[in-house]
Structure formats: C-alpha cells, structure tokens
Amino acid sequence: xxxxxxxxxxxxxxxxxxxxxxxxxxxxxxxxxxxxxxxxxxxxxxxxxxxxxxxxxxxxxxxxxxxxxxxxxxxxxxxxxxxxxxxxxxxxxxxxxxxxxxxxxxxxxxxxxxxxxxxxxxxxxxxxxxxxxxxxxxxxxxxxxxxxxxxxxxxxxxxxxxxxxxxxxxxxxxxxxxxxxxxxxxxxxxxxxxxxxxxxxxxxxxxxxxxxxxxxxxxxxxxxxxxxxxxxxxxxxxxxxxxxxxxxxxxxxxxxxxxxxxxxxxxxxxxxxxxxxxxxxxxxxxxxxxxxxxxxxxxxxxxxxxxxxxxxxxxxxxxxxxxxxxxxxxxxxxxxxxxxxxx
Amino acid sequence: xxxxxxxxxxxxxxxxxxxxxxxxxxxxxxxxxxxxxxxxxxxxxxxxxxxxxxxxxxxxxxxxxxxxxxxxxxxxxxxxxxxxxxxxxxxxxxxxxxxxxxxxxxxxxxxxxxxxxxxxxxxxxxxxxxxxxxxxxxxxxxxxxxxxxxxxxxxxxxxxxxxxxxxxxxxxxxxxxxxxxxxxxxxxxxxxxxxxxxxxxxxxxxxxxxxxxxxxxxxxxxxxxxxxxxxxxxxxxxxxxxxxxxxxxxxxxxxxxxxxxxxxxxxxxxxxxxxxxxxxxxxxxxxxxxxxxxxxxxxxxxxxxxxxxxxxxxxxxxxxxxxxxxxxxxxxxxxxxxxxxxx
DNA sequence: ATGCCTTACGCAAACGTTTGCGTGTGGAAA
DNA sequence: TTTCCACACGCAAACGTTTGCGTAAGGCAT
Numbered sequence: 001x002x003x004x005x006x007x008x009x010x011x012x013x014x015x016x017x018x019x020x021x022x023x024x025x026x027x028x029x030x031x032x033x034x035x036x037x038x039x040x041x042x043x044x045x046x047x048x049x050x051x052x053x054x055x056x057x058x059x060x061x062x063x064x065x066x067x068x069x070x071x072x073x074x075x076x077x078x079x080x081x082x083x084x085x086x087x088x089x090x091x092x093x094x095x096x097x098x099x100x101x102x103x104x105x106x107x108x109x110x111x112x113x114x115x116x117x118x119x120x121x122x123x124x125x126x127x128x129x130x131x132x133x134x135x136x137x138x139x140x141x142x143x144x145x146x147x148x149x150x151x152x153x154x155x156x157x158x159x160x161x162x163x164x165x166x167x168x169x170x171x172x173x174x175x176x177x178x179x180x181x182x183x184x185x186x187x188x189x190x191x192x193x194x195x196x197x198x199x200x201x202x203x204x205x206x207x208x209x210x211x212x213x214x215x216x217x218x219x220x221x222x223x224x225x226x227x228x229x230x231x232x233x234x235x236x237x238x239x240x241x242x243x244x245x246x247x248x249x250x251x252x253x254x255x256x257x258x259x260x261x262x263x264x265x266x267x268x269x270x271x272x273x274x275x276x277x278x279x280x281x282x283x284x285x286x287x288x289x290x291x292x293x294x295x296x297x298x299x300x301x302x303x304x305x306x307x308x309x310x311x312x313x314x315x316x317x318x319x320x321x322x323x324x325x326x327x328x329x330x331x332x333x334x335x336x337x338x339x340x341x342x343x
Numbered sequence: 344x345x346x347x348x349x350x351x352x353x354x355x356x357x358x359x360x361x362x363x364x365x366x367x368x369x370x371x372x373x374x375x376x377x378x379x380x381x382x383x384x385x386x387x388x389x390x391x392x393x394x395x396x397x398x399x400x401x402x403x404x405x406x407x408x409x410x411x412x413x414x415x416x417x418x419x420x421x422x423x424x425x426x427x428x429x430x431x432x433x434x435x436x437x438x439x440x441x442x443x444x445x446x447x448x449x450x451x452x453x454x455x456x457x458x459x460x461x462x463x464x465x466x467x468x469x470x471x472x473x474x475x476x477x478x479x480x481x482x483x484x485x486x487x488x489x490x491x492x493x494x495x496x497x498x499x500x501x502x503x504x505x506x507x508x509x510x511x512x513x514x515x516x517x518x519x520x521x522x523x524x525x526x527x528x529x530x531x532x533x534x535x536x537x538x539x540x541x542x543x544x545x546x547x548x549x550x551x552x553x554x555x556x557x558x559x560x561x562x563x564x565x566x567x568x569x570x571x572x573x574x575x576x577x578x579x580x581x582x583x584x585x586x587x588x589x590x591x592x593x594x595x596x597x598x599x600x601x602x603x604x605x606x607x608x609x610x611x612x613x614x615x616x617x618x619x620x621x622x623x624x625x626x627x628x629x630x631x632x633x634x635x636x637x638x639x640x641x642x643x644x645x646x647x648x649x650x651x652x653x654x655x656x657x658x659x660x661x662x663x664x665x666x667x668x669x670x671x672x673x674x675x676x677x678x679x680x681x682x683x684x685x686x
Numbered sequence: 687a688t689g690c691c692t693t694a695c696g697c698a699a700a701c702g703t704t705t706g707c708g709t710g711t712g713g714a715a716a
Numbered sequence: 717t718t719t720c721c722a723c724a725c726g727c728a729a730a731c732g733t734t735t736g737c738g739t740a741a742g743g744c745a746t
Contacts, residue, residue: 004459004488006702017726022704032724047484052460053399054702057731062396064461072425078416085415085442089449094456097440099428106432113437116347117395117732118407141390145347256629263631283629286599288606349732360696365734375694397732400701460702 005046014042056117064094065309066119068110070127070154072099075252075281076298077125080152083302084123091310104129108138121148121313123305126156132195134158148312150305153296154197162308163325164301168198171294171330172205173212175248175276178292178332180213182340184246184274188221190235190254192228199224202250202278225254232257239265246274252281255291259337275337289336300328348389357385399460407437408652409462411453413470413497415442418595418624419641420468423495426645427466434653447472451481464491464656466648469499475538477501491655493648496639497540505651506668507644511541514637514673515548516555518591518619521635521675523556525683527589527617531564533578533597535571542567545593545621568597575600582608589617595624598634602680618680632679643671 011018016035024031024039025048031039042048056062065088069077081097088095096119100107107127114122122142130136136159143149143161152164179187189206192199203222210217223238225231235257249255255277259269267273269289277284280295304326354361359378367374367382368391374382385391399405408431412420424440431438439462443450450470457465465485473479479502486492486504495507522530532549535542546565553560566581568574578600590605592598598620602612610616612632620627623638647669 008702018703019705019727020725023725026704028705030724035724049455049459051400051702052456053396053405054460054731055704056396056460057394057400057701057733058703060731072428073418073421075416075418078421081440082416082442094439094461095441096437098438099425112392113395116392117397117399118437260629260631282626286603286626287629288603288631351732361733362697362735363695366695369734371735373694378694394732397701398734400703400731401733403701 004051005043005048006051007048010039010042010046010048014038061120061313062094062118063092064096064119065121065123065306066111066114067095067097067123068100068107068114069097069125070100070102072097075283076153076279076296079298080125080302080305083299083304084306085302086299087303087306087310093306093310100127100130102128104133104135111138111142115142115145115147119147121150121309123150123152123302123309125151125153128196131156131197148309150309150312152301152305156197160323162305162312162323164305164308164328165325166296166301166328166330168201169205169208171278171296172202172248172250173209174205174330174332175278175292175294176206176209177213178334178338179246179248179274179276180209180215182246182274182338185215186218186221186244187215187246187248188223188239188242188244190223190225190231190238190247190249190258192250193224193226199250206248228253232261236261236264244273247276249275249277252277252279252283252291252293255293255337256283256287259287259289259291270337270339276332280333284333284335287337289339292335292338293333295331295333297328297330304328347394348386348391349394350391353382353385353389353391357381404463404656405437405461406435407439407462408464408466408649409454409457410438410440410466411443411450411457412440412468413443413445415440418626419496419622419639422641423468423645423648426642426647427649428645429642430646430649430653436649436653443470443473445471447476447478454481454485458485458488458490462490464493464652466493466495466645466652468494468496471539474499474540491652493652493655495644495648499540503666505648505655505666507648507651507671508668509639509644509671509673511544512548512551514621514639515545515591515593516552517548517673517675518621518635518637519549519552520556521677521681522589522591522617522619523552523558525589525617525681528558529561529564529587530558530589530591531566531582531585531587533566533568533574533581533590533592533601535593536567536569542593549591571596575604579604579607587616590619592618592620595620595622595626595634595636598636599626599630602630602632602634612680613682619675623676627676627678630680632682635678635681636676637673638676639673640671647671 007018007021011021021039024036067084085095098110104127107130136156139149139159150162155163155165191203194200207217225234231254239261247258249258255275259275262269262273269275275291277291277293280293284291284293350361350364354364364382367379368386410427428438441453447470450473479499482492482502493505498506498508534546537543550560568577574597582604590601592601598618602618605612605616612618618634620634620636623636627634627636
C-alpha cells in the first residue's frame with residue numbers, strides 16, 4: 001500500500017528542493033526545461049495530486065460550499081441540492097451536505113462544524129425548530145466571521161443576507177385563481193401552522209385570491225395541520241360532511257393525503273373535487289389522477305443560490321456589502337386533478 | 344466583521360506563547376491554574392474554535408466520510424445517506440456527498456477530489472456507466488493509497504472491499520413466491536438491462552421462484568426496460584394483449600408505471616392483476632392502491648456501511664486486511680396491490 | 687551561599703503547500 | 717584576469733495546530 005506522494009518525496013527522489021518541484025509542476029520559467037520535464041514525469045508516474053487540506057490552510061479557503069437542509073430524504077430539497085452541485089462543480093467547488101433534521105441544535109452544531117474551516121460559505125434552509133425559536137445567532141455569527149450565507153425556501157426576514165425564494169403568496173394565489181376560474185366556489189385550504197413561513201405566505205395568497213374574486217373566505221374551510229405524520233386522519237375529520245368543491249394544499253403530501261381521503265369517501269377527482277398541491281414532486285406526477293401543482297423549480301433555486309454564494313465568495317469587496325433576493329417564478333403544472341369536466 | 348480568532352491572536356493578547364494557549368485550553372497540568380482560567384475565559388469570549396483544516400493537516404485525517412451516489416434526487420439513496428449521517432455524526436464524523444450523475448467520469452473526478460485530502464474514506468454506490476465500462480481503477484487506486492472504501496447496493500464483485508448489500512435474488516424470490524402463493528400463474532417481470540447488477544440478480548430470484556413452484560418460465564413475460572424515462576410506453580406495449588395476472592417490478596418506478604398502464608387499460612389492481620415492486624419509497628406507500636413492495640431498508644444499509652467504514656478507519660491494523668460483506672434482510676411490505684380478493 | 691528540584695512556560699518541528707527573494711554557478715564581455 | 721549578468725535553484729516564511737523537550741525562575745534544603 002503506497003501512501004499518497006507529496007512534494008517532499010518527489011524532491012527527495014530527484015534530489016532537488018521542494019520549491020523546485022512545486023515550481024516545476026507549475027511550469028515556472030524559473031526552472032529549467034530539463035528539470036521541469038523530469039519532475040512532471042515523476043509526478044505523473046507516482047500520480048501526484050496536491051493535498052487539498054494543505055492548500056486550504058495556505059489559501060485560507062476551502063473551495064467548499066456547505067449546504068444545510070432540514071431533511072435529506074425530501075424530494076424538493078434534493079432537487080435544490082442538484083442545482084447547487086451543478087453550479088458548484090462547474091466553478092470548481094465541492095459541496096458538503098448536512099441535514100439539521102429540523103432540529104435547532106443540530107443546525108447550530110453542523111454550522112459551527114463547517115464554519116471552523118470546512119466550508120467557505122453556506123446555503124441554508126432553516127429548521128422548523130429554528131423558525132419557532134427565532135434564534136438566529138449562529139447565522140449572524142457565521143456571517144460576522146466573514147462567511148457568506150445564502151438562505152433559501154425557508155428564509156428569515158430578520159437576517160440580512162442573500163436569499164432565494166419563490167413568491168409563495170403569488171404562487172398560491174395563482175393556484176387558487178385557477179380553481180376559481182374553473183368555477184369552484186367552496187375551496188378549502190390545507191396548510192401548516194403559522195410559524196412555518198411558507199405555509200403562512202401560501203395561506204395569504206389563497207385569501208388574496210378569494211378576495212379578488214369576491215368569494216367569502218370561510219374560517220371552517222381552513223385547516224392548519226399540526227402533525228404532518230398524521231395528516232391523513234386530520235384531513236379525513238376535516239373533510240367529513242364538508243361540502244367543498246376544491247382543495248388547495250400547501251405541499252405535496254397534504255394534496256396526496258387529501259386525494260386519498262376523497263377516494264375513500266367515494267368522491268371523484270376532479271369531477272366532485274378539484275385538487276392543487278404545492279411542490280412538483282414525483283408523487284404529484286405519478287398519482288392517479290395526476291395532480292395539478294405549483295412547481296417551485298427546486299433545481300433553479302439551487303442554481304441561483306449557488307451563484308449568489310459564489311459571487312460573494314469571489315466578488316470584490318464592493319459587491320460584498322450588497323445583498324440580493326432572487327425570486328424564482330413558480331409555475332402552475334396542470335394535470336388531471338383540475339381537468340375541466342365536459343359540459 | 345471580526346475574523347476567526349486563532350491561537351496566535353489569543354497568545355498575543357494575553358502576552359503568552361501559542362503553545363501555552365493550546366495547552367491551557369486542553370487543561371494541561373503544565374500550565375498554571377491561573378493562566379488556564381485566563382486563557383479559557385478569553386477563548387470563550389472570542390468564541391474560539393480550533394481550525395479543522397489545520398487539525399486535519401496535522402493529524403493527517405479529516406474526520407470526514409465521502410459518500411458518492413449515482414443520483415441525489417432519489418429516495419432510496421437519500422435514505423441511505425440518512426443512515427450514514429446518523430452514525431457518522433454520532434462518532435464525530437462529517438459527511439460529504441457527491442453525486443456521479445451516473446457518469447463514470449464524474450465518479451472518478453469526485454473520488455479523486457475527495458481522495459486528495461478531503462475525506463478519510465468512502466461509501467460508494469457505483470454509476471451505471473461504471474458498471475457498463477467495468478473500469479474500476481479509481482476505486483483500486485483509492486484503496487491503494489490507504490483509504491478504505493465501502494461499496495453498497497450497486498457493488499462490484501471484482502473489487503475486494505467491505506460491502507453492504509441486500510440479497511436481491513432472495514428478495515425477488517420472496518416477492519415472486521408471494522404472488523405464486525396467491526394463486527397467480529402468469530407473472531410478468533419488469534426488469535432492467537443485464538449490466539445493472541441488481542436488476543439481473545432480481546431477475547434470477549424471480550426465475551428461481553418460478554422453478555421452485557414448477558411454473559414454466561416464459562420468455563415473453565420478461566421485459567428488460569432500457570430507457571427508464573420512457574418506461575411507461577414500453578410497459579404499455581409489452582402488456583398489450585398479454586394475459587398476465589401478476590407483475591413483479593424490480594424497482595418502484597416500474598411498478599407505478601405498470602399500475603398506471605393497467606389503470607388505463609381498465610384492469611383492476613389487485614383483482615385482475617397483482618403488483619409487487621422493489622424499494623419501499625413514498626410512491627408505493629401513497630399510490631392508490633398502495634403497492635406491496637420489497638423493502639430494502641435503506642437507512643439500515645447506510646448505518647451498516649458507515650459502521651464498516653469507521654471500523655476500518657479506527658480499527659487496529661489487524662482488522663484492516665479483513666473485508667466483510669453485510670447482507671441486509673429485505674422484507675415484504677404487504678399492501679393493497681396484492682390483497683387477496685375474497686372468495 | 688550553593689545546589690537541586692519543581693513549576694510554568696517557550697521553542698521548534700511537523701503536517702503539505704506556495705512564493706518572494708537571496709545566492710551560487712556559469713559564461714561572456716571588457 | 718576581472719567584472720557582470722542570467723539562469724536555475726534553494727531558503728524560509730506563512731497558513732493554524734499539537735507536543736516533546738529544553739529552560740528560566742523560584743523555593744527549599746544543605
């Protein structure tokens with residue numbers, strides 16, 4: 001088992017100094033052509049690769065982006081990561097991914113760990129607990145130490161930094177509008193508890209659409225789901241003897257759960273009840289009937305976030321003080337769950 | 344914007360040497376109690392955190408595990424990552440994730456990048472292209488440089504290292520047995536092209552089950568799908584005027600696609616045709632009808648893989664020469680798609 | 687007063703790089 | 717023969733740690 005070869009070893013073998021080897025590999029004119037060729041041949045033979053750690057220490061940068069997301073087993077977040085990776089790799093950056101598991105503590109630990117030398121900057125979607133706790137000191141501290149942070153999806157208004165979001169309210173409004181334009185009058189919304197920023201925003205968009213259409217908003221058509229793991233029974237109870245003709249769900253799981261409940265109740269989708277979800281994942285695509293949904297373009301978000309971060313990392317000082325918020329357009333992906341029934 | 348504080352800065356402020364600070368923070372008896380307290384107070388005040396990069400360089404290890412998977416937007420792989428993360432974090436390891444995007448070149452690049460200082464060892468599921476190309480030099484080289492590699496799921500028989508797999512053939516056999524025990528006679532299989540190891544193994548298990556039941560295997564009931572993105576139409580053609588009473592699919596997507604095709608053809612699941620898939624993902628769980636499936640216990644695989652790797656990383660030299668293969672038990676998750684119809 | 691031991695600290699090397707600058711050697715010009 | 721200039725290379729510092737060992741100061745015993 002041959003260990004990794006270093007400059008020092010090459011230098012020793014060739015009986016030259018370390019600096020000569022280093023310069024030779026970089027084709028420095030300081031070094032004679034002859035020596036250069038010898039060194040390079042040797043380096044290739046022994047498969048020399050510069051040690052990233054040493055380079056990081058010397059350059060005081062790691063060429064690594066830290067991504068912290070609330071859940072790793074989550075379609076939307078993985079699409080975002082896909083986008084980040086794409087841009088990062090193009091620009092020679094590595095990506096480290098950590099999940100906070102929606103735990104505040106784990107978010108802090110991961111961030112501190114990566115901040116102490118492992119990453120140059122962060123792309124972050126905050127944990128539920130963090131949103132609830134409203135404690136952002138770890139983010140502020142990281143930024144204070146000169147490491148840029150880009151927030152996406154679940155952002156924090158109070159923290160001043162680059163952000164990538166979708167216009168949640170607008171997306172929800174568009175979706176609701178679509179239901180209204182189909183002639184639906186009794187549109188229920190399945191949403192989250194208020195401290196989840198995106199849930200609240202989407203609810204607002206729903207309400208805005210109703211008002212614009214002068215459809216009375218009715219408290220009893222709003223369900224704020226607490227326990228996401230148990231949403232199906234909550235939805236079942238909620239829908240029981242409620243005469244709705246459409247459902248807008250603020251995420252994919254709620255939409256699917258609603259569809260299942262309706263199916264059990266013998267209702268037809270879209271004839272009896274139309275459904276629109278949020279987040280264009282595989283569930284919406286493959287469900288029968290396939291579900292109309294508001295696409296968040298996760299990969300795009302990742303791409304934009306990575307670009308913002310790398311701009312900050314490589315930008316001149318002028319740009320550093322300026323923070324941008326990129327708003328990704330949502331789009332309504334129309335599928336069977338809102339197909340107009342003929343006649 | 345205060346930069347990260349280093350030992351040197353603390354030393355300067357307190358007018359002591361760097362080594363004194365370092366030792367004081369480690370509560371060395373070499374340092375007087377008085378100095379120790381002073382240093383620690385100062386360190387806490389300035390939120391000192393040792394620089395991981397410097398430590399990595401000094402210790403010649405990074406406490407980081409590199410995970411390379413074929414796809415990041417993939418439920419099964421993310422569950423595996425979840426398992427890896429769990430164990431890794433418990434043991435103080437970081438996890439770097441890279442996706443090869445099923446490209447051989449990207450797999451090599453990622454591996455070399457991480458191997459040159461960023462990770463101490465690898466957990467890897469090889470890209471399709473790599474399996475097709477049968478070029479494993481990057482894996483061998485990495486191991487030759489003293490970095491342990493654990494292969495999972497899509498493994499390579501020719502490479503000698505730790506492995507975590509499921510018994511694909513057995514899982515498939517169990518699934519097929521279940522269909523047979525339900526009284527199904529004309530069981531089709533939707534599988535992949537042969538060079539995908541898991542596809543082939545699962546097909547073998549299917550055939551084995553048929554033989555054990557003395558059901559004739561019929562070539563025309565085997566569909567090897569080439570273009571996974573277009574599987575629905577392939578399946579549709581395949582199923583057209585074929586009188587099958589059960590379908591075994593070697594992955595989740597094929598199972599769902601089959602279910603959709605059957606639905607379009609007006610067939611009832613499970614009454615007309617029973618379906619079993621492979622991989623217990625969200626699609627199988629939420630589909631109507633919910634799909635019976637062979638669970639691979641992805642998180643378990645991740646846990647085991649991480650344990651194997653960390654054992655190698657921290658084990659004494661005796662253990663290093665010995666390679667283990669952990670076989671994770673599959674289990675059949677019975678759902679509606681194979682419910683026995685009464686009578 | 688001298689010697690010795692303990693206490694409390696600093697020095698320096700090491701991990702693997704990069705790079706500005708200093709320097710020895712050779713040849714050519716005067 | 718002396719002087720000068722390239723050329724080709726080496727030295728050393730720096731990045732932030734850790735740690736074995738050396739050492740100054742002080743106290744105590746003789």
